[in-house]
Amino acid sequence: MSQTSITGRLYSIRAMGKHLTFATLRCPDREYLCVFSERLKVRAESIVRVTGETRPSTGSRAFDDEIAVESYEVVAENRTIASTRLAGQPYSKAVLPDQHVYMRLPEVRARLLAKWSAVRRIRDVLTEQRFVEVQSPRIVGRMTDGPTMKFKLDYFGRDAYLSLSNLLFHTAFVAGDFTSVFEVSPLFRADVNHSSQHLSEFLILEATAAYRSREDMMRLSEDVVRAVCEDCGGGGLPAGHLDDIPVVTYEELRKIVSRADCAPVAPGTRIKRYHAEAVATHLDRTLFWVVDMPAKHKAFFSSTRHDPATGTDVANDFRLYWREIDIVDGGERVTSPERLRERLAEQDLDPAHFGYYLDVLAGGVPPLTGLGLGIERLLAKALGIGNIRQLVPFPRYVDHFEP
Amino acid sequence: MSQTSITGRLYSIRAMGKHLTFATLRCPDREYLCVFSERLKVRAESIVRVTGETRPSTGSRAFDDEIAVESYEVVAENRTIASTRLAGQPYSKAVLPDQHVYMRLPEVRARLLAKWSAVRRIRDVLTEQRFVEVQSPRIVGRMTDGPTMKFKLDYFGRDAYLSLSNLLFHTAFVAGDFTSVFEVSPLFRADVNHSSQHLSEFLILEATAAYRSREDMMRLSEDVVRAVCEDCGGGGLPAGHLDDIPVVTYEELRKIVSRADCAPVAPGTRIKRYHAEAVATHLDRTLFWVVDMPAKHKAFFSSTRHDPATGTDVANDFRLYWREIDIVDGGERVTSPERLRERLAEQDLDPAHFGYYLDVLAGGVPPLTGLGLGIERLLAKALGIGNIRQLVPFPRYVDHFEP
Numbered sequence: 001m002s003q004t005s006i007t008g009r010l011y012s013i014r015a016m017g018k019h020l021t022f023a024t025l026r027c028p029d030r031e032y033l034c035v036f037s038e039r040l041k042v043r044a045e046s047i048v049r050v051t052g053e054t055r056p057s058t059g060s061r062a063f064d065d066e067i068a069v070e071s072y073e074v075v076a077e078n079r080t081i082a083s084t085r086l087a088g089q090p091y092s093k094a095v096l097p098d099q100h101v102y103m104r105l106p107e108v109r110a111r112l113l114a115k116w117s118a119v120r121r122i123r124d125v126l127t128e129q130r131f132v133e134v135q136s137p138r139i140v141g142r143m144t145d146g147p148t149m150k151f152k153l154d155y156f157g158r159d160a161y162l163s164l165s166n167l168l169f170h171t172a173f174v175a176g177d178f179t180s181v182f183e184v185s186p187l188f189r190a191d192v193n194h195s196s197q198h199l200s201e202f203l204i205l206e207a208t209a210a211y212r213s214r215e216d217m218m219r220l221s222e223d224v225v226r227a228v229c230e231d232c233g234g235g236g237l238p239a240g241h242l243d244d245i246p247v248v249t250y251e252e253l254r255k256i257v258s259r260a261d262c263a264p265v266a267p268g269t270r271i272k273r274y275h276a277e278a279v280a281t282h283l284d285r286t287l288f289w290v291v292d293m294p295a296k297h298k299a300f301f302s303s304t305r306h307d308p309a310t311g312t313d314v315a316n317d318f319r320l321y322w323r324e325i326d327i328v329d330g331g332e333r334v335t336s337p338e339r340l341r342e343r344l345a346e347q348d349l350d351p352a353h354f355g356y357y358l359d360v361l362a363g364g365v366p367p368l369t370g371l372g373l374g375i376e377r378l379l380a381k382a383l384g385i386g387n388i389r390q391l392v393p394f395p396r397y398v399d400h401f402e403p
Numbered sequence: 404m405s406q407t408s409i410t411g412r413l414y415s416i417r418a419m420g421k422h423l424t425f426a427t428l429r430c431p432d433r434e435y436l437c438v439f440s441e442r443l444k445v446r447a448e449s450i451v452r453v454t455g456e457t458r459p460s461t462g463s464r465a466f467d468d469e470i471a472v473e474s475y476e477v478v479a480e481n482r483t484i485a486s487t488r489l490a491g492q493p494y495s496k497a498v499l500p501d502q503h504v505y506m507r508l509p510e511v512r513a514r515l516l517a518k519w520s521a522v523r524r525i526r527d528v529l530t531e532q533r534f535v536e537v538q539s540p541r542i543v544g545r546m547t548d549g550p551t552m553k554f555k556l557d558y559f560g561r562d563a564y565l566s567l568s569n570l571l572f573h574t575a576f577v578a579g580d581f582t583s584v585f586e587v588s589p590l591f592r593a594d595v596n597h598s599s600q601h602l603s604e605f606l607i608l609e610a611t612a613a614y615r616s617r618e619d620m621m622r623l624s625e626d627v628v629r630a631v632c633e634d635c636g637g638g639g640l641p642a643g644h645l646d647d648i649p650v651v652t653y654e655e656l657r658k659i660v661s662r663a664d665c666a667p668v669a670p671g672t673r674i675k676r677y678h679a680e681a682v683a684t685h686l687d688r689t690l691f692w693v694v695d696m697p698a699k700h701k702a703f704f705s706s707t708r709h710d711p712a713t714g715t716d717v718a719n720d721f722r723l724y725w726r727e728i729d730i731v732d733g734g735e736r737v738t739s740p741e742r743l744r745e746r747l748a749e750q751d752l753d754p755a756h757f758g759y760y761l762d763v764l765a766g767g768v769p770p771l772t773g774l775g776l777g778i779e780r781l782l783a784k785a786l787g788i789g790n791i792r793q794l795v796p797f798p799r800y801v802d803h804f805e806p
Contacts, residue, residue, distance in 0.1 A: 007614060007769060009580060028533070028582040028614060047767045076738055076767035100763050103579035112581075116536055123523075130431070133519055137797045138541060138589050139554075139565075139604050141805035151542075152557045153565070155603075156593070160804045162542075162556070169797065172806075176506035176796075177412060178515075179431040186541050190559070200558075201542050211410060211431060335479055356806035360503050364450045364479035366410060393579075394540045394572060401563045402544035403575075403759035 006032065006067065007049040007075055009104075011084070015039045025050060030064035033057055036072070045083050045104070047076040099393055099403070108390075115379045115391050118228045119184055122205055122375070125227045129220060131180045131207060136169035138186070142353035143168055149191045151200075162188035167370050168301065168357055170208035171333060174368050175360045182207035184375070192398050196387040197325060197377060201396040208370035214332055217369045218247075218289060218318050221328045224373060225287070225320070228382055235382035237286050245320070247289040248279065251310065256282050268294045268312060273324040280323045290319045300343040301357075303332040318371075322381040330371025337361040409435065409470065410452040410478055412507075414487070418442045428453060433467035436460055439475070448486050448507070450479040502796055502806070511793075518782045518794050521631045522587055525608055525778070528630045532623060534583045534610060539572035541589070545756035546571055552594045554603075565591035570773050571704065571760055573611035574736060577771050578763045585610035587778070595801050599790040600728060600780060604799040611773035617735055620772045621650075621692060621721050624731045627776060628690070628723070631785055638785035640689050648723070650692040651682065654713065659685050671697045671715060676727040683726045693722045703746040704760075706735040721774075725784040733774025740764040 008027035015021045021040035025032040025048065034050055042048060052070040057063040082101040102108055123133065140163045144150060151162040166183050173181045184205050191198070205224065209217065226242050229235030235242075248256065253275070254265045260278035265271060271290065279288060295304035295313035307314045317331030334340045337358045344351050351358065376388040389395040394403060411430035418424045424443035428435040428451065437453055445451060455473040460466040485501040487508050505511055526536065543566045547553060554565040569586050576584045587608050594601070608627065612620065629645050632638030638645075651659065656678070657668045663681035668674060674693065682691060698707035698716035710717045720734030737743045740761045747754050754761065779791040792798040797806060 009767070009769075026580055045767065047769045075769060076764075078765075078767040079740075080762060080766045082762070082766055098762070100575040100578040101766065103576070103581070109580065112537075113535070116538075119536070120526075120530070127523070132516070133522070134515075135519075135589075135606065135796070137604055137795075137799055137804075139591070139799050139804050143806055154555045155804050156595070156802050158802070158804075172503040173506070173796070175503040177429060177512065178506070186538075188542070192559070201540055203538065337482075359483060359485070359501070361479075362481075363483045363485055363504065364412070364448065364481040366412075366450045366478060392540075393538070393576070396540055396542050399559050399561070401540075401542050401558050401561075403546050 002054060003052070003070075004054050004067075005049060005051040006054075007047065008032070010034070010042060010046055010048045011044060013040055013042065013044050024063070025067070033063040033066045034069050035066065036069045042072075042074055043078045044085070045101075046074055046078040049073045049075050103393055111379075111383055111385065111391060112393065114232045114383055115375070118231055118379055118382075119203070119375065121227045121231045122184060122224055122373075125224050126182045126205075126207060126220075129180075129223070131182045131209070132178055134170070134173050134178060134181045134183055136163065136166035136183060136185070138163050138188075142350075143356055144353075149189050151188050151190045164189060165299075165372070166206045167208060167299075167372070170206065170370060171301070171357070171365060171368065172360050174208060174210045175363055175365045179211060179366070180207075180209040194398060196389070197380075199376065199388060199392060199395055199397055200401075202388075202392075203375040205373040205375060206370065208333075208368055210366040210368045212369055214291075214316055214318055214330075214369055217330055217371050218320075221318075221320055221330070221371060221373060225327065225378065228378055232379070232382045236384055241286040245287045245289060246283055246285055247291055248283075249292040250290060250294065250314065251292070253279055253290055267310070268296070270297060276321045276326070277324040280321065286323060288321055290321065291317060293317055293319065296346070298331060300347045300349055301333050301340065302343070303334050303339075304343075322378070325377055325381060327378050327381065328371055328373045330369065332367070332369045335361060335365050335367060405457060406455070406473075407457050407470075408452060408454040409457075410450065411435070413437070413445060413449055413451045414447060416443055416445065416447050427466070428470070436466040436469045437472050438469065439472045445475075445477055446481045447488070448504075449477055449481040452476045452478050506796055514782075514786055514788065514794060515796065517635045517786055518778070521634055521782055521785075522606070522778065524630045524634045525587060525627055525776075528627050529585045529608075529610060529623075532583075532626070534585045534612070535581055537573070537576050537581060537584045537586055539566065539569035539586060539588070541566050541591075545753075546759055547756075552592050554591050554593045567592060568702075568775070569609045570611060570702075570775070573609065573773060574704070574760070574768060574771065575763050577611060577613045578766055578768045582614060582769070583610075583612040597801060599792070600783075602779065602791060602795060602798055602800055603804075605791075605795075606778040608776040608778060609773065611736075611771055613769040613771045615772055617694075617719060617721060617733075617772055620733055620774050621723075624721075624723055624733070624774055624776060628730065628781065631781055635782070635785050639787055644689040648690045648692060649686055649688055650694055651686075652695040653693060653697065653717065654695070656682055656693055670713070671699070673700060679724045679729070680727040683724065689726060691724055693724065694720060696720055696722065699749070701734065703750045703752055704736050704743065705746070706737050706742075707746075725781070728780055728784060730781050730784065731774055731776045733772065735770070735772045738764060738768045738770060 008025040011024040013023040021036040023034045050069045050072040052067045054065045057066040082098040084104045153160045292314040298315040304313045320328035376391045380388045411428040414427040416426040424439040426437045453472045453475040456471045457468045460469040485504040556563045695717040701718040706719045707716045723731035779794045783791045
């Protein structure tokens with residue numbers, strides 16, 4: 001036993017008659033069971049400094065230690081009605097104004113720590129595979145991959161935008177002889193989308209490598225997904241679902257869907273969530289790759305080829321689905337400036353906005369492949385969370401940017 | 404000896420008569436000396452695939468290997484005039500349009516790798532000291548620490564801003580029981596400043612901790628600076644200048660400057676670069692701390708106290724100078740909502756913009772200290788680079804946001 005003073009936040013105050021109160025003191029590294037010899041009149045979730053004898057906890061709950069409190073002082077009183085008791089409800093708009101209280105909930109704390117740990121693991125996996133983390137700008141000009149969905153910014157009186165993707169800069173890094181680069185960074189999309197899988201500001205892993213094939217980058221993606229799932233304790237996946245992830249082409253996917261109990265994928269149209277879900281069910285797998293998607297759905301910098309079987313252009317791409325949700329999207333890149341001009345024209349983009357990118361290609365770039373992996377989407381699946389906003393302490397989505 | 408095919412970028416093509424050319428092939432992991440048995444007609448800095456016998460290099464330069472080229476193929480020709488030969492000039496606007504070429508220069512490559520390595524080291528130091536890396540939003544509302552210098556954003560038809568600081572969110576994380584948090588992230592300032600030490604978008608380490616004193620956070624800052632300097636090979640510092648870094652108060656600094664050959668620091672006014680330089684010279688030290696600065700110069704969330712000696716309010720703060728440049732700025736924080744309202748009033752800020760922050764404090768926060776460390780500024784000093792723009796591949800500053 002030793003006499004000590006400890007400061008922390010006081011939870012679960014249970015008065016046991018007039019002369020006894022139990023409470024939990026949560027400190028940075030441990031939780032204490034505090035025993036007060038009075039009926040305590042302190043508001044729950046205040047910051048309190050207690051002094052007393054500590055001893056190993058003997059109670060039924062797994063506290064680190066027990067403190068027989070001799071004296072105490074309220075360091076900062078909780079003068080709001082906000083408390084984890086009120087926040088302990090299904091995630092809703094109601095709790096959003098009190099994010100700092102919401103994140104005290106053990107399950108919310110656990111999921112945020114899981115995400116932040118996953119970010120560290122992702123950086124480690126890429127670094128171990130000799131990728132270098134670079135820094136692309138968040139503020140960009142017109143060199144972005146689409147005319148819409150951008151947030152516009154007043155940049156000293158001129159129009160600038162928030163970045164939609166680092167991948168164009170990654171090509172420049174490769175051209176600068178940084179041949180394997182990645183970045184874990186926030187990106188921004190201004191599309192009006194109220195789905196549970198969209199944020200205006202989200203965290204993404206993007207990676208680009210020269211001299212690594214489409215297959216290499218698919219393996220890299222799998223390594224990242226595997227590391228993150230291990231890090232959060234398995235990701236709730238059936239045994240084997242992280243190994244030998246099946247690969248289906250877009251045309252094979254269309255055939256699978258045509259035999260399923262849902263609307264078909266019309267030739268050249270996009271894969272909807274229920275299509276992907278039907279494929280996962282048919283394959284009896286959680287994860288599966290789709291490759292060779294219609295060229296017209298892929299960003300202008302994607303390399304494509306003519307497919308004689310369908311008479312259409314398909315991309316040299318890859319997309320990883322976790323059941324109905326796409327987690328990874330990537331593909332080989334156009335390296336010829338002439339071909340890039342054609343792709344820009346196909347997508348009705350103004351080549352004047354992409355002068356720098358055309359210069360980069362004209363200077364000679366090696367064959368290269370890139371990918372993006374949505375970190376909130378992956379974590380939501382690995383942790384079994386339905387709405388990715390729950391993985392962001394201060395989420396930004398349509399109309400929401402405060403606090 | 405073994406026959407192999409290798410792809411890379413071809414530099415330093417030296418024709419030695421009609422039937423012999425030497426060139427350097429730079430690959431992801433190594434550099435080869437290529438020996439062609441012809442006068443090579445390939446443009447320098449093209450991507451070339453060579454096939455031939457490799458053998459350990461016997462030449463005077465330290466190549467990894469030598470290749471006796473039997474055949475070769477130009478994979479992607481350099482069709483621009485941009486080359487490292489042209490870029491190999493003092494950093495200037497002239498080379499900015501070709502950042503991808505500029506970063507091929509060995510000294511530029513080395514400094515970018517040093518910066519990216521430092522970012523990893525910084526994250527490791529904080530993680531070892533039990534800080535958790537959190538994620539604050541880049542898009543914010545009016546809850547920012549000043550009315551000016553913000554980039555304004557069109558957020559679905561409403562005004563939002565790019566974040567000036569994560570520190571207000573860090574207080575919310577501490578209130579959420581994440582008691583030691585940090586973030587390495589880009590921040591944004593819209594001030595018109597043409598100095599060599601300013602960027603509109605810069606990388607910063609910000610850290611906030613409950614239950615750690617001002618002295619603890621000063622030691623943490625020193626650990627980070629020491630780790631970064633070690634990582635880049637000493638930072639060119641005289642022996643001992645990273646140990647026992649002297650601490651002077653603002654009033655002591657004023658006295659030191661009053662005896663130096665420069666304009667004095669008038670009571671309560673800001674420390675200018677030449678003042679700091681004079682102090683470094685007087686102390687004969689590269690690094691020194693300044694503490695107890697005038698309260699009115701510090702952000703509204705800074706904790707302050709009355710100083711009877713001068714009859715003014717001073718901050719419980721700390722600032723690390725590397726000669727004339729401030730690298731770290733931090734201090735203890737206001738935790739009482741009443742005191743925060745006073746500080747907001749002192750700085751003419753509208754309390755309505757800080758309603759969430761006042762709520763966070765009203766919920767009870769423990770004593771806490773925060774800091775910010777400018778990563779480009781530190782690296783510029785550690786690497787002996789005059790202009791911090793040289794540490795950013797695609798720098799953003801007044802009027803510059805492309806490519």
